[in-house]
Amino acid sequence: xxxxxxxxxxxxxxxxxxxxxxxxxxxxxxxxxxxxxxxxxxxxxxxxxxxxxxxxxxxxxxxxxxxxxxxxxxxxxxxxxxxxxxxxxxxxxxxxxxxxxxxxxxxxxxxxxxxxxxxxxxxxxxxxxxxxxxxxxxxxxxxxxxxxxxxxxxxxxxxxxxxxxxxxxxxxxxxxxxxxxxxxxxxxxxxxxxxx
Numbered sequence: 001x002x003x004x005x006x007x008x009x010x011x012x013x014x015x016x017x018x019x020x021x022x023x024x025x026x027x028x029x030x031x032x033x034x035x036x037x038x039x040x041x042x043x044x045x046x047x048x049x050x051x052x053x054x055x056x057x058x059x060x061x062x063x064x065x066x067x068x069x070x071x072x073x074x075x076x077x078x079x080x081x082x083x084x085x086x087x088x089x090x091x092x093x094x095x096x097x098x099x100x101x102x103x104x105x106x107x108x109x110x111x112x113x114x115x116x117x118x119x120x121x122x123x124x125x126x127x128x129x130x131x132x133x134x135x136x137x138x139x140x141x142x143x144x145x146x147x148x149x150x151x152x153x154x155x156x157x158x159x160x161x162x163x164x165x166x167x168x169x170x171x172x173x174x175x176x177x178x179x180x181x182x183x184x185x186x187x188x189x190x191x192x193x194x195x196x
Contacts, residue, residue, distance in 0.1 A: 027044070027047035033079075041076065042077065051130075064119075064161065070091040070097065071093075071094070073101055078187045079188060088120045089120065091119045093117045095116050095117070096112050096116025099112055105180055107180065110182050112140045114140055117138070118139075118184075121135055148169065150176060152172065
């Protein structure tokens with residue numbers, strides 16, 4: 001076990017209490033989300049990580065089946081912000097990983113490689129226990145394929161593994177505001193690779 005994982009597991013043990021919650025969650029947490037430290041965010045992820053994967057993969061989504069084999073695009077989950085105030089953890093396939101982790105934020109001509117797929121796990125805390133959120137997916141095509149969304153196709157998997165109906169325009173209304181980074185809203189600075 002790596003030093004980081006060992007430390008995270010120890011923190012999780014110290015911060016969470018086992019409960020027999022009816023919904024199957026075995027972790028509870030007493031702090032308010034705005035007060036979470038990064039260590040607490042990491043510990044919460046340890047509590048929910050296996051359940052997220054198992055549930056996303058219970059359907060037949062091709063991305064859900066493989067995204068954990070991709071590069072993790074941050075050092076750990078980010079504090080809640082976009083995507084409904086959920087905690088997020090980002091993975092990028094091999095096609096786009098190296099370009100993504102440059103975190104380009106000042107180049108209107110920057111474009112991710114066609115074929116890039118980005119998957120964002122999401123979850124939150126409600127009634128002191130983690131609650132699964134959707135697996136948000138962005139796929140980079142061409143502007144000819146997806147002219148209304150600057151070459152991106154948005155999709156998602158519900159926490160139960162079923163496809164989630166989403167509006168392309170709704171997603172792109174937000175992502176399109178990041179024109180200086182090819183519609184990418186990167187992870188928070190605190191969890192970007194190379195900034196520790």
